[in-house]
Amino acid sequence: MSDSDDDIFKKKKPSKKKIEQQQKQKQPQQVEQQPQQLKQELNQPQQQLNIHKNPKVVIYCKVCTFPVEFCSYSKAPQECKEWLKTSFKDLYANLYPEDLKLEQEKQAAQQQPQQEQQQQQQGQPPEKKKKKKVKVTESEMVYIKVKERNRSKFITTLTGLEKHGLDIKEAQKKISKKFGCGSSINEKGDIELQGDLSAELEEWLPKEYPTIKEDMIAIQEK
Amino acid sequence: MFKKLEDLSKPTLLSKTGVKELKQSFNDQYPFFKEIEDEVFPKKANIQSFKLRSEYKVEIVQVDKDYICFTKEDLVIPHLKLVHKFPDLLIKQQVDAGAIKHILSGSDVLAPGLISQGGQLNPAQKGQVVGIYGEGKENAMGIGIMTANSDDIKKDPKGHAIQLVHHLGDALWQLSFK
Ligand SMILES: [Zn+2]
Numbered sequence: 149m150s151d152s153d154d155d156i157f158k159k160k161k162p163s164k165k166k167i168e169q170q171q172k173q174k175q176p177q178q179v180e181q182q183p184q185q186l187k188q189e190l191n192q193p194q195q196q197l198n199i200h201k202n203p204k205v206v207i208y209c210k211v212c213t214f215p216v217e218f219c220s221y222s223k224a225p226q227e228c229k230e231w232l233k234t235s236f237k238d239l240y241a242n243l244y245p246e247d248l249k250l251e252q253e254k255q256a257a258q259q260q261p262q263q264e265q266q267q268q269q270q271g272q273p274p275e276k277k278k279k280k281k282v283k284v285t286e287s288e289m290v291y292i293k294v295k296e297r298n299r300s301k302f303i304t305t306l307t308g309l310e311k312h313g314l315d316i317k318e319a320q321k322k323i324s325k326k327f328g329c330g331s332s333i334n335e336k337g338d339i340e341l342q343g344d345l346s347a348e349l350e351e352w353l354p355k356e357y358p359t360i361k362e363d364m365i366a367i368q369e370k
Numbered sequence: 371m372f373k374k375l376e377d378l379s380k381p382t383l384l385s386k387t388g389v390k391e392l393k394q395s396f397n398d399q400y401p402f403f404k405e406i407e408d409e410v411f412p413k414k415a416n417i418q419s420f421k422l423r424s425e426y427k428v429e430i431v432q433v434d435k436d437y438i439c440f441t442k443e444d445l446v447i448p449h450l451k452l453v454h455k456f457p458d459l460l461i462k463q464q465v466d467a468g469a470i471k472h473i474l475s476g477s478d479v480l481a482p483g484l485i486s487q488g489g490q491l492n493p494a495q496k497g498q499v500v501g502i503y504g505e506g507k508e509n510a511m512g513i514g515i516m517t518a519n520s521d522d523i524k525k526d527p528k529g530h531a532i533q534l535v536h537h538l539g540d541a542l543w544q545l546s547f548k
Contacts (some may be wrong), residue, residue, distance in 0.1 A: 187469070201406065203406075203409065203456060204456070204457060206455070206509055213452065213538075213543065213544070214539065215507075215538075217507050217508060218470075218507065218511060220476070221474050
């Protein structure tokens, strides 16, 4: 081995170490930055907390071209409604809850003899709920809260999913897609959904997430 | 502003400098833009612009098939569809439910509509481009330019507050469905 070879060897080694040192130095800096960022985020108004960097998908009406929530201002709102009903049923149910209720009532009236209907109205709870009275603890409960925002518009708040080990963001996305509704996560980490989705969620949650049993869901209407 | 677009010029391809300048104005006006820059202007996109013969200072920009924005004097103003995709791009101002139909027919935003119970006035400076929302609605219905500082509007809620430059149903909106 010549001297020069040795030299190169010597020179190389420290340089590797240097790089490692540099990397080590960098890491703590990054760690320091994070809490600062967090602090900043916390100080910002609620609006900025859920920033949407991914493009939001808005459904435009085939009839009037508006986002469907503005169809009532179009020149042919009835036509818009018909289109929405056939194209996006969930969205239609969400936007025109009164219409859907009317339709359901009509159907119910047609299908059931009047006597049966009266019995139900007199407050006999459906059998399903009676037989499944297993004890449910608070640590399993999922709450659906419906709040009227203005006249016929509602906000549905969903809390308690984390008790079932669910990723709130993923669940939010799934629900948004499934029911075609706008959604956000509020400052408490609850999912907020546009429209009254209580009935839909009550049915869908146990199917989608089997650890959530029907009895663990409470609807709180306001 | 966009009542008729019949006098639209033929499209011209935007030069590299033109695109650079456009992005720069976006960045100057909208801090959020840097987050979405590559999404709005993909690297290999075909970026064209049109001029209006009646208002020769207004230029409409198209990226591939989507209408993205228009320029008015020194301002670059996003197309409503871009604001629907990225609502955080603009400061949000909300009018009460009663004012929605007026905005959709092209009226400017008056101060009382922002101050009343269903409205919401967020801090903004005179001359700033803002998104116009309606009580109970999720998506923007218009885009306008503040004609006064929000503080002054709060102090004296009378008269015009936001000049409407683009709204659902106007010619620029319709253009994007052709
Ligand atoms: Zn419509």
